[in-house]
Amino acid sequence: MKKIHSDIIQFRGSHYDLGYKHGEQLKDSLIMKNRRKHWKIRRPRFTIDTNDTKHAFMKFAPRIWDELEGMQDALKSPIEEIIRDFGGYRIESPRSGCSVYTGKDFLIRNYDYHPKTYEGRFNVFAPTDEGYAVIGPAQRITGRMDGMNEKGLAMGYNSIHRKKPGSGFICHMIGRMILETCASVEEAVEFLKEIPHRHTFSYVVLDEQEETYIVEASPRSVDVRQSNACTNHFEMKQDENRHHLEDSYKRLNAIIEQKDHATDAHKAFRMMNDTDKGVFSNDYRNWSGTIHTSAYLPKEKQVWFSIGGDQEPNIFDFGKWLEGENFTENRMYGEVDTDLGFAHI
DSSP states (O other), X not given: OEEEEEEEEEEEEOHHHHHHHHHHHHTTOHHHHHHHHHHHHOOOSSOOOHHXXXXXXXXXXXXXXXXXXXXHHHHTOOHHHHIIIIIOBSOOOOOOOOEEEEOSSOEEEEEEEOGGGOOOEEEEEXXXXXXXXXXXXXXXXXXXXXXXETTSOEEEEEEEEOSSOOSSBOHHHHHXXXXXXXXXXXXXXXXXXXXXXXXXXXXXXXXTTOOEXXXXXXXXXXXXXXXXXEOSSOSSOGGGSOSOOHHHHHHHHHHHXXXXXXXXXXXXXXXXXXXXXXXXXXXXXXXXXEEEEEEEETTTTEEEEEESSSXXXXXXXXXXXXXXXXXXXXXXXXEESOOOOOTTO
């Protein structure tokens, strides 16, 4: 078992100032050292066009471009490097697992990925310039793996495949944009129909009105269905699915078989986080091990979060935070059953 942590980063202010703070925190961090080491070994399989990237941000989330400029000023790096490492537009994202289960008043998500990509940053941000306040774990600093905003819109995504990529945004930046710009599941669905997608993912959204939508999005088309369980395959766009889906169906079937007992948020959290229930995964070497389990309760404005399996969650009252009461904790701890390294440790 490896003991790991996630830092709780709270910020109220402009996007530029948030980006500058990110940059100052990252200057001498292991995250940046690992990122530079990565690019010494591998050449990017994508091209960076600064003007094209800026134009895309200006159309969908212009203040996030301000955040990237704040990071550039703090890190004193060329904007091309900032876009490459933190922009989330026309870049590659590794394969991953993940499972999502919802009820009328909760969305619970297992984040399944490779440890070396996990940066251990849990962000709570209330912008003073534009956009909704958002709480959730960060991916590549600027993106969000899952989360909830001040309107009670909760979001999680699941990877389908990376074949035939398009010219668009990748999953974690799309997740961030959904939460900062959309107030309801209907707005989120329309946003996902409009934004260009780099890769093929399912996006699961729930709000206070108790309806869950699963958006099956690829660079080629977007379809919408209603269900309360989602793993790593499409139900509607089956021609987009990978050939080997045994693990995805295994986790989905485990959820379906137990959902009659997962009648409230606590029981559903246990179904997803307990290592003996068939949903939690220890397959870290194949980019599909569960690193965290998160739960979002839109009506209560609560977030539950645990690192590793068989854990009691850390509970965050996002409603009180929105009223100005900061969280007293600066860090969360957990244990993951792997000997692989993490990006921030």
